[in-house]
Amino acid sequence: MYKLSLKKFSNWSIVWRVLLLLIGFGILEGILIFAIPYPPALGLMLNLFLHFLIYKIITNQLSKQDVLISGITGTGRPQKKQLLPIIGLTFLVAVCGNLFVFFALRVLLSFPDLYNFFIGYLSLDSSEMIVESPSFLYLFPLTVIAAPIVEEVFFRGILMNKWSEKYGIWKGIIFSSLVFMIIHFTSLMIPQLLLGLLCAVVYTKTRKLIYPILTHALYNFIIILPTLFTNNAANEEELSLITSPTSVFIQQMTLYAIGFLIVLVVTLLLIVKYAKQIKHHPTPYLANIPPELLMARQSLEVEQENIEDIDSPEDI
Numbered sequence: 001m002y003k004l005s006l007k008k009f010s011n012w013s014i015v016w017r018v019l020l021l022l023i024g025f026g027i028l029e030g031i032l033i034f035a036i037p038y039p040p041a042l043g044l045m046l047n048l049f050l051h052f053l054i055y056k057i058i059t060n061q062l063s064k065q066d067v068l069i070s071g072i073t074g075t076g077r078p079q080k081k082q083l084l085p086i087i088g089l090t091f092l093v094a095v096c097g098n099l100f101v102f103f104a105l106r107v108l109l110s111f112p113d114l115y116n117f118f119i120g121y122l123s124l125d126s127s128e129m130i131v132e133s134p135s136f137l138y139l140f141p142l143t144v145i146a147a148p149i150v151e152e153v154f155f156r157g158i159l160m161n162k163w164s165e166k167y168g169i170w171k172g173i174i175f176s177s178l179v180f181m182i183i184h185f186t187s188l189m190i191p192q193l194l195l196g197l198l199c200a201v202v203y204t205k206t207r208k209l210i211y212p213i214l215t216h217a218l219y220n221f222i223i224i225l226p227t228l229f230t231n232n233a234a235n236e237e238e239l240s241l242i243t244s245p246t247s248v249f250i251q252q253m254t255l256y257a258i259g260f261l262i263v264l265v266v267t268l269l270l271i272v273k274y275a276k277q278i279k280h281h282p283t284p285y286l287a288n289i290p291p292e293l294l295m296a297r298q299s300l301e302v303e304q305e306n307i308e309d310i311d312s313p314e315d316i
Contacts, residue, residue, distance in 0.1 A: 002068040002293060006162040006285055009065055014154065017057045025050050040138050051146035058153055071288040072157040074208030082211065085274060086202055090215050092267040093198050094222035097191030099263060102256030105242065109250055119243055139224045148216035155180045155196065156203045156212050161285040164204070169279050173200040194267065195219050201275045207284040 003009070029046065062069060108115040155176050164172025177196030184192040199212035241249045281287070 002071075002289075003066050004286075004289055004293070005165060006067065006158070006283075007165050009067065009158065009162050010061075011158065011162070013061050013065070014058055014158070017061075018054055021050070021053055021057070040135070044138055044141065047142055048146055051142070051150050055150045055153070058150070058158070062158075068285075068289060068293070071285045072153070072161065072209060074206070074210070074284065074288050076208065078208070078210055078214065082206055083214070086211060086215055087218065089198055089202075089267070089270060089274060090218045091222065092263060092270065093191070093194045094219050095263050096194055096260065096267055097219070097223055098226075099256055099260035100191050102253050103260040106250075106253040106257040109245060109253060134227070136224060136227045139227060140221075143220040143224055144217045148213045148220065151180070152199065152203075152209060152213045152216055156199055157209055160200050160203065161283050164283045165286065169204060169281060169283070172283070173197065173204065176200055194264075198271060201271060201278060203284055204278055204281055205275070207287050209284075 025046070029043075032042070032046075059069075062072070108118055159179060160172050160176040162172070163175045166172070167175070174197070177193055177200055180196035181189050181193040195216065199215050202215050203209060203212045245253075
C-alpha cells in the first residue's frame with residue numbers, strides 16, 4: 001500500500017548513502033588525477049555516472065518506503081500557458097544570478113581591507129594563475145540535463161513535499177530552498193536561493209515536477225551560455241581587473257550592482273504575485289494522489305477500526 005503522506009519519510013536514508021558515494025568518488029577522482037592523464041571527457045563521464053547513481057539511490061528509497069512516484073512527479077504533459085510566465089521568471093532569476101557577482105564585488109570594493117583579504121585568501125594572482133574555464137559542451141549535460149533532474153526530485157519532490165506537509169506550504173518552500181542554497185555554497189548562494197524559491201513555488205502551483213526541472217535547466221543554460229563566447233585570454237583580463245581594480249572597473253561594478261538591485265526587487269515582486277494564494281494549496285504529493293487510492297485507504301482504516309472494536313472488551 002502506497003503512503004498517503006510524506007511526513008514520516010526518512011530523508012537520512014538518502015543523505016547518508018549519497019555522502020558515502022561522494023566520499024568514494026572523491027577518493028577515486030583523486031587517485032585518477034595522479035595516476036593517469038585526466039581528460040575533461042573522463043571527468044564528464046564520471047560526473048554523469050555519479051548523478052545517475054544518486055538518482056538511483058533516491059528512486060530506490062522512494063520505492064522501499066512505499067512512496068507513490070506519480071504523487072511526486074504528477075501526470076500529463078507541460079502546457080504552454082503555464083510555461084510562459086515560468087520562462088519569464090526564470091530569465092529574471094538568471095539575470096539576477098549573473099549580476100550578483102558584480103554586486104558582491106562592488107560591496108567588497110567598498111571595504112578595501114576586506115577586499116584585499118578576500119583576494120589574498122582566494123590566491124587570485126593573474127600573473128601566476130592559468131585560467132581554464134570548463135567548456136559549454138562539458139557543462140551542458142551536467143548542469144542542464146543531469147543536475148536539474150536529480151536535484152529537483154530530492155529538494156522539491158521529497159524535502160519540500162515533506163516539510164510543507166509538516167510545517168505549512170511557505171515554511172516548506174523556504175526551508176527546502178535554504179538547504180538548496182547551502183548545498184550550492186560554491187555558486188554564490190543568493191542566486192541559488194532565488195532559484196530554489198522559484199522552483200518550489202512553480203512546483204506547488206503546477207503540481208508537476210517537470211516544471212521545476214525545466215525551470216532549473218533553463219536557469220543553468222542561461223548561466224553557462226556566456227562560456228560559448230569567452231576564452232582564456234578574456235578570463236585572464238577579467239581576473240587582472242579583479243586583482244587590480246581600476247576606477248573605470250569600479251564604476252562599471254557600481255552600475256551592475258544598481259542593476260542587480262533593480263532586477264532583484266522586480267523579480268521578487270513578480271514571484272510573490274505568481275505565488276498569490278499559494279498558502280491555500282495542498283502539497284503536490286497530496287494533490288496528486290488518485291481519489292481511488294484515498295478511498296481504498298479510508299475503507300481499510302474503517303475495517304481496522306471495526307476489528308479493533310470487536311476485539312476490545314465491552315464496557316461494563
